[in-house]
Amino acid sequence: MAPRVVQSEIRAMTAECDRIGGVNLAQGVCDTEVPAAVMEGAMQAMRDGHNIYTRMDGIARLRRAIAGKVAETHGLDPDPEHEVLVASGATGAFHAAAMALLNPGDEVLVFEPFYGYHANTLRSMGAKAVAVAMQEPEGEQEWLLDLGAVRAAITPRTRAMMLNTPSNPAGKVFTRAEVEGLAEIAVEFDLFIFTDEIYEHFIYGGAEHVSPAMLKGMQERTILMSGFSKTFSVTGWRVGYVVADAKWMGAINYFHDLLYVCAPAPFQHGCAAGVEKLGKTFYARLAVEHEEKRGMLADALRVAGMRPHVPDGAYYILASTDKLGGLLDGKTAAEKARSLLAKTGVAAVAGTAFFAVGSGRGEDLLRFCFAKKDEDLMEACRRLEALS
Numbered sequence: 001m002a003p004r005v006v007q008s009e010i011r012a013m014t015a016e017c018d019r020i021g022g023v024n025l026a027q028g029v030c031d032t033e034v035p036a037a038v039m040e041g042a043m044q045a046m047r048d049g050h051n052i053y054t055r056m057d058g059i060a061r062l063r064r065a066i067a068g069k070v071a072e073t074h075g076l077d078p079d080p081e082h083e084v085l086v087a088s089g090a091t092g093a094f095h096a097a098a099m100a101l102l103n104p105g106d107e108v109l110v111f112e113p114f115y116g117y118h119a120n121t122l123r124s125m126g127a128k129a130v131a132v133a134m135q136e137p138e139g140e141q142e143w144l145l146d147l148g149a150v151r152a153a154i155t156p157r158t159r160a161m162m163l164n165t166p167s168n169p170a171g172k173v174f175t176r177a178e179v180e181g182l183a184e185i186a187v188e189f190d191l192f193i194f195t196d197e198i199y200e201h202f203i204y205g206g207a208e209h210v211s212p213a214m215l216k217g218m219q220e221r222t223i224l225m226s227g228f229s230k231t232f233s234v235t236g237w238r239v240g241y242v243v244a245d246a247k248w249m250g251a252i253n254y255f256h257d258l259l260y261v262c263a264p265a266p267f268q269h270g271c272a273a274g275v276e277k278l279g280k281t282f283y284a285r286l287a288v289e290h291e292e293k294r295g296m297l298a299d300a301l302r303v304a305g306m307r308p309h310v311p312d313g314a315y316y317i318l319a320s321t322d323k324l325g326g327l328l329d330g331k332t333a334a335e336k337a338r339s340l341l342a343k344t345g346v347a348a349v350a351g352t353a354f355f356a357v358g359s360g361r362g363e364d365l366l367r368f369c370f371a372k373k374d375e376d377l378m379e380a381c382r383r384l385e386a387l388s
Contacts, residue, residue, distance in 0.1 A: 009353040010116075013337060017347035023372075023380040025297075026337075026347035028168065028316065030371040032233045035282070041273025042237075045266035054265050056257040057249075058086020058241075062268045065275035066241050070224070073200070074214050082246040085253055086268055088260035090198045090240040093225040095121050096256035097242055101192055101223070102127045106159035108194070109150060113143070113318070113354035113362065115168045118196065122162075130158070131356040134172070137309055143172045147181040154185070160192035161185075163212065166199040169354045169367045170318055171311020173207040183215050193218070197226040198240070199314040201283045204291045207312035213243070220245045223252075228271045230315075230371070231286065237267040290315050293370040293377055300381035301368070303388050315371040318351060322364040324387075333363045340366070344383040 013026035045051075050059075057063065063080040070076050078084055087093035094117075102108070104126030110119055112131040119129035132153045135144040150161075161182060165174040174182075186193050193212045200209050213222040227240025240263075242252055294310065297317055301308045307320040321336055331339060333350035341347050351365025370377060 009334065009337075010349050013341070013347045013349055016338070016341060017345075020341070020345060022341060022345035022347055023376055023383065024347045025368040025370070025372070025380055026349045028230070028235070028369045028371060030230050030233045030235050030315070031376075032371060032373060034233050035274055035278055037277040038228075038232045038234065038270045038274035040270075042266045042270025045269035050265045050269055052265060054086075054262045054268060056262055057084070057253050058263060059265070059268050059272065062086050062239075062241075062272040062275070065272045066243070069275050070243055073209075074211055074224075076213060076219060076243070078243050079246065083243060083249055085242040085244075085249060085256060086263050087225075087227070087240045087242055087256055088263050089229060089238040090196055090225050090227040091117055091121070092238065092256065092260050092263075093227070093240045093242045094118065094194060094196065096259060097194060097223045097225065097244070097248075097252050098122060098127065099125055099255040099259075100251035101248060102159055105157060107155060107157045108159060109153055109161040111145065111161075111163070111167070112356060112359075113167075113170050113351070113365075114162070115164055115196070116353055118162050118164065127159075128157075129162075131359070133359075133361070134170070136361075142312055143170050143309070145174065145178045145181075147178070147185070150182065150185055154189055154191075158189065158191060160194055162194045162196070164196040165209065165211075166202060166207075166311070166313025168199070168314055169316045169349075169351075170309065171314040171316050173203060173209065173311075173313040176208065176210045179210045179212055180215060183212050183218050186212070186221055187217065190221075192221050192223060194223045195225060197224060198230055200226060201231050201286055202290055202315055203287055203313050204294065205312060209313070220247075223248065228274065231283075232271065232274050233371075234267070234271070237264060237270070239263045239267050239271045290371065293372070293374070296377060296381055297368060297370040300384045303385040305388060306366070315369060317368045317370065318365050319348075319368060320364050321366060333365060337366055344387065346380045346383050 067080040348366040351362030
């Protein structure tokens with residue numbers, strides 16, 4: 001029997017938003033412009049005949065580009081022949097890695113609020129996602145990780161932890177001290193750390209992106225996953241990657257080949273062109289542009305009567321509705337999201353989609369995505385402010 005799939009709440013809100021012609025801040029579709037180098041790279045690849053299967057771990061050009069990028073951003077030196085896999089998105093990367101390294105009954109710690117795909121991917125293969133609750137901030141600041149709670153959640157069946165930084169849905173950027181603490185626990189209990197770093201370039205203010213793989217002695221037990229969907233605004237292309245020790249990569253490659261065969265060939269070339277041609281200036285501008293969008297949406301949510309938890313990374317805002325009253329008073333999170341859509345034409349996602357079933361958490365939260373074209377985000381903000 002298929003597990004309960006809470007992630008479908010995002011798809012349900014997107015479908016309803018499309019039906020009424022609203023502004024979709026529910027799904028992280030990232031509909032900003034695709035960089036010209038990326039688009040032209042894919043189009044040229046199609047014209048050049050790169051339209052058939054690639055090697056199961058991806059084209060050499062992109063594997064080399066990924067290795068170079070990780071060397072620059074993480075200080076690592078992966079072998080592009082044996083330690084890099086071009087995957088069918090970061091979700092495909094996680095699915096293949098989990099199938100390769102986990103067995104049914106294994107437990108994996110996920111930090112709550114968590115991304116539904118992570119938990120449901122684990123459930124789909126008979127592993128167990130064990131939620132470790134982070135402390136919701138009283139004001140607008142970051143969610144707090146309790147390393148004592150992490151340690152207390154470990155059992156003899158614990159095999160790994162899933163670290164999403166910056167995180168979806170909270171936008172939390174795990175601090176160096178937190179990542180070092182998790183690394184110490186992983187070494188002590190001989191755990192893998194799966195890292196989803198898809199939002200690594202969406203960092204704001206003085207926050208710092210720290211991957212466990214960057215820490216001394218952690219490269220062997222870290223399964224680093226990321227991709228280009230968000231950075232290049234190509235969520236429909238499905239091009240991600242895994243960087244891992246060669247001893248694990250053979251099995252990860254096998255399961256990725258079994259599930260997906262390969263990532264789309266011309267899109268691999270497009271992403272390679274992007275990595276090769278777009279440097280630090282591009283990534284810095286990306287962060288600045290989205291920090292401005294973050295401020296625009298946070299301001300609108302405050303005017304509407306909600307309390308945004310302003311994120312240090314990614315492009316989502318979890319907003320508390322506990323003081324809004326009126327339209328949303330006394331409703332569940334799912335009912336609040338639908339009432340807000342009916343009233344304003346703005347789609348958000350119920351906070352309960354990101355918490356363990358039965359936990360009772362997230363009922364006063366809604367998640368909003370701000371990775372939108374400015375004109376669409378401005379329209380959404382105008383509609384939300386009209387609630388005041």
